[in-house]
Amino acid sequence: MTVNPYLPQSAKIISVKPQTAVDYTFIMESEIKPTSGQFVEVSLPKVGECPISVSDFGEGWFEMTIRRVGKVTNVLHQLKVGDVIFVRGPYGNGFLMDKYRGKEVVVAAGGTGLAPVKSMLNRSREYGGLTLLAGFKSPADVLFPDQLKMWEQDFNVILTVDRGDDNWHGNVGLITQYVKSLQLAKPDEVEVIVVGPPLMMKFTVQEFLGLGVPEKNITVSFERKMCCGIGKCGHCKIDDTYVCLEGPVFNYTRAKGLID
Amino acid sequence: MGYKIQIEDFNAILRELRRVYRVFAPVNMKGKGPYAGTDLVGYAEISKFEQVVYNQKTVYSAKEALFKPVETLFYFTEEEFKQPAIQTNKILIFVRPCDINAFKRLDEIFINNGPYKDNYYQQRREKVKFILMECGAGFDNCFCVAMGTNATDDYSLLLRPAEGFVACQIKDPEFDAYFNGFNDSMEITPRFVEKNNITIQLPQNMDIDNDILNNPLWQEYTLRCTGCGRCNFVCPTCSCFTMQDIFYRDNDNSGERRRVWASCMVDGFTDMAGGHAFRNNQGDRMRFKVMHKFYDFHKRFGYHMCVGCGRCDDICPEYISIVKCVNKLKSSSPGGE
Numbered sequence: 001m002t003v004n005p006y007l008p009q010s011a012k013i014i015s016v017k018p019q020t021a022v023d024y025t026f027i028m029e030s031e032i033k034p035t036s037g038q039f040v041e042v043s044l045p046k047v048g049e050c051p052i053s054v055s056d057f058g059e060g061w062f063e064m065t066i067r068r069v070g071k072v073t074n075v076l077h078q079l080k081v082g083d084v085i086f087v088r089g090p091y092g093n094g095f096l097m098d099k100y101r102g103k104e105v106v107v108a109a110g111g112t113g114l115a116p117v118k119s120m121l122n123r124s125r126e127y128g129g130l131t132l133l134a135g136f137k138s139p140a141d142v143l144f145p146d147q148l149k150m151w152e153q154d155f156n157v158i159l160t161v162d163r164g165d166d167n168w169h170g171n172v173g174l175i176t177q178y179v180k181s182l183q184l185a186k187p188d189e190v191e192v193i194v195v196g197p198p199l200m201m202k203f204t205v206q207e208f209l210g211l212g213v214p215e216k217n218i219t220v221s222f223e224r225k226m227c228c229g230i231g232k233c234g235h236c237k238i239d240d241t242y243v244c245l246e247g248p249v250f251n252y253t254r255a256k257g258l259i260d
Numbered sequence: 261m262g263y264k265i266q267i268e269d270f271n272a273i274l275r276e277l278r279r280v281y282r283v284f285a286p287v288n289m290k291g292k293g294p295y296a297g298t299d300l301v302g303y304a305e306i307s308k309f310e311q312v313v314y315n316q317k318t319v320y321s322a323k324e325a326l327f328k329p330v331e332t333l334f335y336f337t338e339e340e341f342k343q344p345a346i347q348t349n350k351i352l353i354f355v356r357p358c359d360i361n362a363f364k365r366l367d368e369i370f371i372n373n374g375p376y377k378d379n380y381y382q383q384r385r386e387k388v389k390f391i392l393m394e395c396g397a398g399f400d401n402c403f404c405v406a407m408g409t410n411a412t413d414d415y416s417l418l419l420r421p422a423e424g425f426v427a428c429q430i431k432d433p434e435f436d437a438y439f440n441g442f443n444d445s446m447e448i449t450p451r452f453v454e455k456n457n458i459t460i461q462l463p464q465n466m467d468i469d470n471d472i473l474n475n476p477l478w479q480e481y482t483l484r485c486t487g488c489g490r491c492n493f494v495c496p497t498c499s500c501f502t503m504q505d506i507f508y509r510d511n512d513n514s515g516e517r518r519r520v521w522a523s524c525m526v527d528g529f530t531d532m533a534g535g536h537a538f539r540n541n542q543g544d545r546m547r548f549k550v551m552h553k554f555y556d557f558h559k560r561f562g563y564h565m566c567v568g569c570g571r572c573d574d575i576c577p578e579y580i581s582i583v584k585c586v587n588k589l590k591s592s593s594p595g596g597e
Contacts, residue, residue: 002377002379002382002383003376003377003379004343004379005376005377005378005379006333006334006379006517007334007341007343008341010339043505043517044505045334045336045339045341045505045515045517046336046505046506046507046512046514046515047505048503048504048505049503049505049517050533067534069533069534069535070533070534071533072533073533084339086341197536198536223532223536224530224532224538225529225530225531225532227501227502227503227522228501228503230374230375230376231369231373231374231376232369232370232373232374232378232499232501233500233501233502233503233519233522234369234499234500234501234522234524235500235502235522235529235530237552237556239468239551239556239559240556240557240559240560242373242374244374245373245374245375257468257469259468259469259470259473260468260538260539260544260548
């Protein structure tokens with residue numbers, strides 16, 4: 001019998017935690033073993049299948065933080081603890097952890113871009129130093145507020161929102177302006193990870209390059225419509241690169257040439 | 261050696277073959293053409309050699325024998341996934357050299373690209389053998405010679421229609437037994453098209469960079485192309501698909517996961533939930549398609565994806581020609597004229 005790579009495995013929801021009005025974190029009971037930055041294809045039979053990045057993982061479980069924005073995710077958000085969904089994967093390359101070990105690391109995450117790097121931030125002790133720049137549209141959009149408080153104890157966290165409100169006393173403004181204010185002692189030795197919407201990534205990378213961070217030290221993660229996750233369906237291809245196979249995590253030296 | 265076999269005798273052989281193989285060939289489908297009262301030449305199962313249409317190109321390619329326009333991957337009942345049984349019949353397809361070469365491209369994607377094999381395609385592929393059809397002088401819009409896909413040796417039988425008989429070359433010993441007792445004194449080797457009326461100038465030293473992106477030539481396609489996707493659907497090498505789940509109207513606890521042909525020229529190909537999309541105008545999509553067929557597939561696999569069958573140029577309702585586009589790209593690119 002040939003292996004069917006499209007056959008998903010069942011996974012039970014063991015926790016649902018609303019982060020914002022539209023972003024919920026689901027913890028799944030599952031034997032799949034993802035690494036940071038990888039994604040899975042989540043499916044609800046009769047509704048559809050979609051790629052979702054893994055936000056955290058451990059022995060016998062993994063976590064996804066999912067925004068309610070489409071056909072599958074709208075239904076996912078109605079599910080409860082104990083419900084069963086289907087997943088296949090993990091797919092994609094993920095972050096090369098060895099690259100960051102012992103290094104000064106700066107992570108810039110825009111919006112739901114914080115999800116794919118969450119598991120890396122939880123391993124802050126493996127780096128020589130860690131700074132998180134997290135940007136959201138408004139205070140109501142801030143993801144992982146509890147985690148952010150914990151992270152603030154462990155490493156340097158700069159949280160900003162595009163527009164504040166009456167109760168917001170923190171930073172206001174785009175991530176890019178906070179990149180400028182980073183005091184990087186040795187910019188050519190810093191490792192940078194940028195994840196977020198396409199325009200945010202583009203301009204944030206420009207700021208880091210402006211500070212003297214070499215291109216090869218910058219890593220980005222792409223979002224594309226990955227229907228199959230295994231290099232067949234063609235939707236995520238840019239130039240000769242299949243984002244689902246060679247990505248979604250790319251070194252900037254390669255990512256800058258991937259235009260479409 | 262080759263066989264010279266009377267049509268009636270050949271049809272008797274065909275009957276025997278059909279006990280083991282499903283035999284597909286281009287046939288004339290009456291009234292199925294796009295305009296009222298017109299016919300369509302397309303693939304269907306045959307029982308007689310006379311049904312095979314040799315003197316016209318099929319509108320659609322033979323790819324759907326292996327890669328179906330709509331294919332059920334799973335049936336769902338409540339929490340269960342059931343994979344449909346894959347047809348176990350062996351398949352014989354009458355096919356031209358360009359289309360045989362096109363299957364090599366589909367193999368590359370479905371079997372070789374990435375760490376997993378597409379089991380639906382592969383299981384069918386293992387059962388397929390090709391009957392080579394020659395093209396005579398070739399057809400309108402063909403440019404196989406320039407793509408190097410005018411010839412092939414990946415076939416089991418060569419069948420050439422002649423006055424009252426079929427000239428047969430048996431290349432695959434699996435078929436020898438069917439021809440036992442017939443006179444094999446005829447010399448027959450395949451005749452491939454050596455020259456097309458159309459030539460294509462492939463640009464060298466291309467790269468998908470800002471020069472390509474900003475080349476004004478794409479704007480023409482933004483204005484002309486209506487995004488119908490026919491060019492992709494008739495293409496023997498287009499392999500893109502989209503996952504699609506459905507439920508049954510009379511029992512919404514049951515349903516299917518299907519994959520359906522997708523087109524990079526049609527709206528929605530890159531749309532992601534939440535509204536992000538790439539390549540929003542037809543010019544950008546034309547660039548994506550042309551670069552895939554004539555540049556980046558080659559970069560990844562070492563040979564061009566396009567096999568020069570010209571079906572996309574035949575079918576376009578706006579008379580867009582991929583050949584003219586590539587030639588314009590050549591003359592407007594730095595590595596060009």
